[in-house]
Amino acid sequence: MNKVRLRFAPSPTGFLHIGNLRSALFGYFLAKSMDGDFILRIEDTDQKREVEGAVDSLLNIFSWIGIDFDEGPHISGNYGPYTQTERLDIYQKYIKELLDKGEAYYCFCSSERLDDMRQKQQENKEAPKYDRHCRDLSKEEIEEKIKNGEKFVIRQKIPMNCCVEVYDELRGKIIFKSEDLDDHVLIKSNGVPTYQFANIVDDHLMEISHVTRGDEWLASFPKNALLYKSFGWEMPKYIHLPLILNKGGGKLSKRQGDVFVEDYRNKGYLPEAIVNFCAFLGWHPKDDQEILSMKEIIEKFSLDGMGVSPAVFDLEKLDYLNGHYIRQKNVKELSDLCKPYLLKEGLITEKSKDEDIYKTIEISQERLKKLEDIASFTHYLFMDDIVYDVELLIWKSLTLGDVKKNLLEIYSVLDKVKESDWTKECLENLVFAYLKESDKKNGDYLWPLRVSLSGQKNSPSPFELAYVLGKEKTLKRVEKAVQS
């Protein structure tokens, strides 16, 4: 049996759309679950839309996500080149074959004529479609026009009055009528192929066994199938993935939030979370386990776990998964991940001691949903002086006087603690022992203490804060609260 080969074929137009990542991921899962190869091919046939550096950033984001390509423009392979504009002569050869077979034809229509035609069709409430004006030009006419230097495109000659049967692995048989199909452009007037042509030629030449692509391609599926038939080539298996929708419905779009993987990366989403989340957009393992690593997904992945209905992108679930994976990190790993965000906000400098950062990360880890939140969660720990409303110190029905008295008591307890005993556990034991012994209510003391150290309504426990702040700073903050 031939080796399974799948490809991801983006056009280098900028950042990676989350929907495209999902397509790539599913291709990768499928390929690897069948011990196959995964190939990167750059479809840069539209020079107008091309963005410089896009290929590099693509490679960068994929390596961050954890997808390894077996072949591609950046590594060698036996099916190259892997960039379509480097394959132009190949397409010329194959379009000639199609022309000779009468499966394609020259079209000399001007864009003005085509615009005009479409406008009229729409006025008449007809589906806009090429009217096949040039479909039956004689050989002489064609030669004449070419000799005169007339610009031309080459169109696919869709057969008349027949049914085109295609097979999608997820949906089964789908039947289209050939009269609903347009004589699509295969080669543009600049000699460069369109997606519809280059994609098919390359998939065949690169011996792609399975094609995973978005649902939006379903409409051109019959034309693709016809092209395979014209060439007499065997078709790969096609898997059209359901689309990812906005919360309000409709294709996931920029207007309603972040759509690029880079956006999520910048906000501090972990690749583990993104991979896990995307996998469950249209796939489900046989068991009910929903927290899975890339490796585990590949082990469990199969076509029959895939669905066909479009899925809404639910940020809350991504947040949940991200929080989960953040909690899995050890303190050093997480600190390294958080550092850029702290640096960016000026809370630390390159010279800051790792130890201090570790402590801060340690007490923030379990409430972190995305890395960028680290700054707003911890800024008060880094500042010399914190500002807050004195009223916040008051717990339930206490008065400000009570609160200050309580803080003073705690102060003297803390003051006696040796530097070497200044740990979370020690402080906790000491304070609780004191409260119990003198029959005090926890909240009456712990809430004011916590606020005096953080100035925040919500924060980690006072013992954690004191531990991070150190004895000197802690006492200073308590003192300040008492004097306020």
Next chain:
RNA sequence: GGCCCCUUCGUCUAACGGUUAGGACACCAGGUUUUCAACCUGAUAACACGGGUUCGACUCCCGUAGGGGUCACCA
């Protein structure tokens, strides 16, 4: 508008003719020796509608409705 695809809790989904329709996120309630978070326990919550087929339909068929995609010398 033509063509095509889709339709189970708010969301992601399980079910492949016989289940009290299961799980996860979110939400709500309780617990967890101060808050938040985390964690634990529990609750609420769905088969779009109408016809068939069948002893029996979430599951199969046909309509209807709704949603989505696509109709470029863009991918």
